[in-house]
Amino acid sequence: MKKLSYLFVFAFALFSCNNDDDLIAACEKATNVTATNILTTSATITWNDPNNVASYFIEYGVSGFSLGSGTTLIESTTTVDLQNLSPETTYDVYVQVVCNTDNLSMYSDVYSFTTATLPVIPEFKPNLSELNLFSGNIGDLNPSPYAFEYDLSTRLFSDYAHKQRLIALPEGEKMTYNGDGFPLFPDNTLIAKTFYYNNDETDLSQGRHIIETRVLIKINGSWELGNYKWNESQTDATIDTAGAVVPVTWVDTEGESQSINYEIPSSTDCFTCHSNNSEATPIGPRLRTLNFNVNGSNQLQTLIDNNMLEGLTDPTTVSVLPNWEDTSLGLERRARAYMDVNCAHCHIEGGFCELQSGLRLSYETAFEESNISQSSGSILARIQNNIPQYGMPLIGTTILHEEGVSLLVDYINSL
Template structure:
């Protein structure tokens, strides 16, 4: 019995040795995957094959897809052109080497890349999404990489709405320093401001209600303006030159329910505030209004560092418009800063109210030349009510700004 067992093992060993040539060689997986020629909708994928084979499966899909559910290409070389991709989207790619019909390599390690960002379109298209000012879901208000988000050192009141502000410049171009006021903008620059309310200021997880996005575009040396009204689903906004009234409710920081009929201005209303000597002009982004720190970084310095502002090297040479909410400042500085950002665009030489009123409310205007004292009674009467065509401001608000009115009343009364 032992002899038979030994013969069986010996015969099996001989048989195995005689079939060494039938063993399948290892098919190694592809390595060093890379992407080149990336556009908004295409990319070229390359890889190395240690087997020197000429047949490959390439599978790809939106990042996170399950193997077997993606798009598969069969290639005879170590490159593949991926087409019909989505812009601003991350894709995963896997390569499998086909050494023979019954000998495939393991899948390569996943390789990920993102398609290019769509360029900003400096035109008033029917839908806000067509301007490419935002990436991803429009309602997330995630700025395109081609835009710069900015804020103002002192706020402009619009019925307690929050605002997101952005500037998008043509690729490779810059704003140019032109003193403490507005920089010089190249043609095809876009300035946009989106107005929204947090549904509950005590619980931001409750989301927000986006109402409108106001857009200024520099076209052939002049600014043109348009408003986009957001839909209820918060997926897009449509160009609306006629204006609209939108009922809005929210919970304020004190936990109190608030309700207003928010007024989206018409193009004519926008021009009322955005005009000077009959030309359309921006209001907010003066350099002295941008000259302050956000999260430890000076905005002007960020513009310089990001090669968006030319002709300025030292932000400290630019004046600063004070923050009217800074109670460490004197009453006059706070009140004059509030008047500047909320009122001066009309009460200034060339402004909408220049003929009807002698008030000149720019922060830099000397008090004796501002006519604030001579107009004190009128100021008090008009800032404390919302009578149509009488209360101030004439447009842009439907309710009183309690904090702002309180500041101005205190300031005017201090002049007596």
């Protein structure tokens, strides 16, 4: 009898539930939230609704925002266009299904996407930040995805400053192979070089002091030059044509404190070195100076793989300018490479010193045609002092490059 009583109660409860008009089917949450058509300031969000209803709450905001504090939209389809977003910013999106006013789903799983980067602007704007060369905090010097960071197999000396070198091509354009020298650059190519000092070479966590960013832009077939001086807060740089002197102090790799009055060149000084036959020109990014491995990959091959260089399939067919710091190489090769990158832009046909000097210091120039031997006494005298208008180089440095001078003295004395 007791068992029958329990069965009666259970049956009554089951019957009552099956006839409860107040029961509401669960509103299932949206799935497969995705973003398409992601641009610099907009994106399209879509999702699936297993309930097949027609009302949705969408909440979004900068990644990490708390639900309830974001921007909310109400939509009647499973797609929405988000507008007025910020470039290079990661956003989180949640979707909530409204089955009816009393029955809302749980929020969808968070979906995150990042808006596109603004393209590099090949114009001399008042502020460096307006060129979009860098992503995020400009003082971090993180290159834009549209810029290629490169290095040189042998580097020009600039008072021990470090340099970051970038090339930004117009979208869809490529450089064209034109021998071992400069490639053919398309119009609106931008080349930038940023000069900085690590505050402490023994502890890079101490940050750096960015001094200047030099910019070349190819406009209507000709290169134009501009220079940007960084502010003290390292938050931006402004275009500067007059030049300036910036006191710099740093700790070198030996732990010794060093100080110089760094000279930012004027527009006239820039043109002195960056010119040939009275036309502005780059100095560094010749293919034979780019033809070496950086982080395990050949730079020319990387340019080819990135669809930035055409007309060349095998980098091994391009010559290589030796690294003057590679002591495994012969003295002559090292010294001639040093002269090439530090001196040849002036001491070459069409260079600033073409008429004042018979020296021809391009690495490819045969020794017999370089006039190095005939000018050895003058070379020794001028590279070992920094008397204005006499010491070499004429501009671009304020102190002697001890390692470079030692190399050239050994070379000249070996002749």
